Amino acid sequence: MSMSLIRAPYLDPSADALLAGTASPRKALFLDRDGVININHGYVHTPANTDWVPGIFELVADAQARGHACIVVTNQAGIGRGMYDEAAFLAYTAWMHAQFAARGTPLLATYWCPHHPEEGLGDYRVACECRKPRPGMLLDAAARFDVDMRASWMIGDKATDLEAAAAAGVEQRHLLQDDAGIADLNRLFAAMAGR
Ligand SMILES: [Mg+2]
Numbered sequence: 449m450s451m452s453l454i455r456a457p458y459l460d461p462s463a464d465a466l467l468a469g470t471a472s473p474r475k476a477l478f479l480d481r482d483g484v485i486n487i488n489h490g491y492v493h494t495p496a497n498t499d500w501v502p503g504i505f506e507l508v509a510d511a512q513a514r515g516h517a518c519i520v521v522t523n524q525a526g527i528g529r530g531m532y533d534e535a536a537f538l539a540y541t542a543w544m545h546a547q548f549a550a551r552g553t554p555l556l557a558t559y560w561c562p563h564h565p566e567e568g569l570g571d572y573r574v575a576c577e578c579r580k581p582r583p584g585m586l587l588d589a590a591a592r593f594d595v596d597m598r599a600s601w602m603i604g605d606k607a608t609d610l611e612a613a614a615a616a617g618v619e620q621r622h623l624l625q626d627d628a629g630i631a632d633l634n635r636l637f638a639a640m641a642g643r
């Protein structure tokens with residue numbers, strides 16, 4: 449038996465208040481990061497290289513109004529590949545969370561997997577349980593935050609995002625199919641509502 453490789457999530461400074469404000473078990477909106485929150489320019493890890501996906505702040509606000517806690521789950525093989533380190537990633541993640549908090553729509557937490565099974569350097573080269581499409585990050589979130597996965601949603605831009613969510617028991621899964629962003633919020637929520 450090996451120790452879990454899953455990293456503790458980055459918790460928003462308001463996490464305790466967010467958790468206190470939602471009934472348990474709670475509904476989550478799980479969000480992939482690159483291609484869902486920020487436009488995927490490739491290994492984004494600086495504010496200067498960050499462009500928001502159109503509609504993302506409205507999406508998070510709407511989900512929160514529906515009682516969902518918003519949790520990011522992101523593969524960050526750029527760490528394992530040596531393109532940026534964990535400290536740089538966490539500093540950037542704190543900045544990203546602050547951007548949401550400043551708009552009144554704080555994210556609860558960001559899960560991140562720094563590994564890659566073939567391209568990782570040193571200890572980062574491992575077939576971990578956290579890298580999507582494996583469900584480790586979502587399962588950890590379910591236990592840590594007491595999430596009702598059947599009442600939760602996942603939005604991703606790759607099939608592997610939705611595979612991870614399906615393996616973790618998230619029933620409502622939506623794939624963003626193009627660069628237009630979250631252009632039709634009403635249709636998205638109509639497809640995912642009623643839960
Ligand atoms: Mg993505």
Ligand SMILES: [Zn+2]
Nearest residue numbers: 561576578579
């Ligand atoms: Zn991992």
